[in-house]
Amino acid sequence: MPDTPQKDWPDASRLRIALWFLGLLLAIVLIFVMRIAGIVLVPIVFAVLITLLVAPLDRCLKRLLPGWLAWGAHLLVMLVLIASLTLLFGALYFAAQQAIEALPAISDEIDALVPGQGADDREQTSELVHTLREVWGSAGSRLGEWLVGKATSIATGAATMTGAFLSALLIVFFIVMLALTELPRWSAKTADLLSPRDLKAWDTMKDVIAMRLRRFLLVRTGIGLIQAALYAGWLALFGLDLLVVWAVLTFVLTYIPNLGSLISGILPVLYAFLALDPVTAFWVGVGIFAIEQVVGNLIDPLLQGHQIVLSPTVILVSLLFWGWLWGVAGAFLSTPMMLCLLVACLHVPALRPVSLFLSNQDDLESLDAALGR
Template sequence: MTPDEDSTSAPTTLKLSVVRDVTIVATLVVLGLYAGAAFLIPLTMALLVNVLIIALSDRINALTPMPVWLANVAGVTVVLAGLFVIMYILGSQATQFARTISTYESQFDETVSRVTGFVGNDVTAFIRDNLVNIDMSYIARILIGSATSLLNQFFLISLYVAFLMAERLAFRKKLRLAAGDPKTGADFAAILDAITLSLQRYVGVKTLISLITAGISYSVFRLLGLEFAETWAVLTFALNFIPSIGSIIAVVFPSLIALVQFESIVPFLVIVLGCGTIQFVIGNFLDPALLGRSLNMSTFLVILALVFWTTIWGLIGAFLSVPLTVCILIVFSHIPALRPLAIMMSLDGRLGDETRPESAG
């Protein structure tokens, strides 16, 4: 083979080998994620919580004269206390809901009869045949089990976070030593910095939007006198972290409870039309726009990531779909062979590190 032939065939061989290697690695990674979900989900959530704590402690340290260790303690306290309050509300009210669920069984028949005039006899017959036979006691056991699982996960995540924060200062030093040479260590540090910055932007945007939406929804629930209003407000806050469909689901549950709880259909319409309109606008227009602008990630990729991570890790995967995909996009952007994939995953084809040469010049 002549040198010219060798030089012309090398790029093709390289591309085929990259495709082959990426396919094999991706298959093994997906299988590992699915098989190790019980171990990986709490660890992933702990890493995300750790990013939140670092962002908050850095902000506290920048705004106040307190020492670094005290800012870290404040960040840990605020974030973990907020998570505990959320899980406590869900856990305690889930238990209360499970205890009173028998009352909803009797009210459900009355509700079905009430809505007959609105939806027709055919739909009413379908509801009776498919929903009346639901074992509500089984649902109650699931709720109690979920509440216990939430608290168990919280303590495990807190344990992980404690050790991660304890090794925060030593981690970068260990990373430089493990890299072997300064350039490789700098590359690893750049990847971690990019991931941290993007996750902080994402969590900031989502938290602000979710707090506003949950606050408005809670006000509506309290004015209507909806039972378990705190639970539906917390679920509204949490479900808004699920792209697009989360905002829709956040309206379905309280509206159904309103339909069963109240004899009038007005509260149901208020929640569906009022909260539903707010959720629809935020979930389908404002949220994707701010999400794409802050992370430069394709909106189609957001939906694709939602389906993928939900398939792999269930409901928790839906919450973590965007942060995990952002990490993958950033890692791909720093690997030359995978950079084309990162460009396709981005919103406008521009990656975050492309502005560095211009600024340096």
């Protein structure tokens, strides 16, 4: 009887290529789903990160309060959150209102920057100079109108998004409140499902993530306050208005590494150029650059130390990716989420190489030491 033909199975290389291709397709689908579901996922991610941040405070308050008042710990934690966010967004709203009132007023200053087109000038200049002057005048006027219109639109949007913000904030608060009350039960479930060794690794990973997030938040808050005060003081020397706007903007953008400090530095210089004169704008820029160098190279490393172990390239790429995925919320979430991902990968043996490539360390031993393992 003739042998029946055998089916050719793919070799290891073909199987590996197929798996990589399947993984790529799954990643694309996942990114698409995350982008579509951003309105749901963003509040959940914020709530999870906030829960990790405030859980130690909640546990501390529980120990201080009598057993029958343990629920009061959750209430106190939520009051602290509400007070902090009310202060922050109250300052943002006030700054946006100031910007709305002041930005249209610089249209005259922008028009003054456009070279004159008088009859005497036409008689004394060549046709080429005339043409260049007209082009510059048209471009400068349009650029100024675009800048003012864009800035006014952003400020108006920031001032009128209160309803949407409060709705999202309410969802986050409810999730955080429920998560704080459920934490003991989740811990019991985890202890029942995992072996003692895996449970210890899980608890260590969770504690390291929470500690890194708290350190990041506290240091960025301190850096933001220092930088905002220095910016406002320097701009006040030149009589530049909207000091509250620049201070609040600088403080908020501090939580976005690299790109945030660039934006907060360029905007007041551009405003000084439009509202005052180029020479003043130059010296404003020199001072802001000096402040940025002192804060970035002296104060920030002194306070931050080696807490942020992410590679600068990873920080920038993740900022662009999460900003594209979830907008402004994604930009603020990018660094905390990458920190969580790095720590999580470091505690999974198969994913430790991924954590090394995400970090700014040369080897896994250095990374373990930087994270206190």
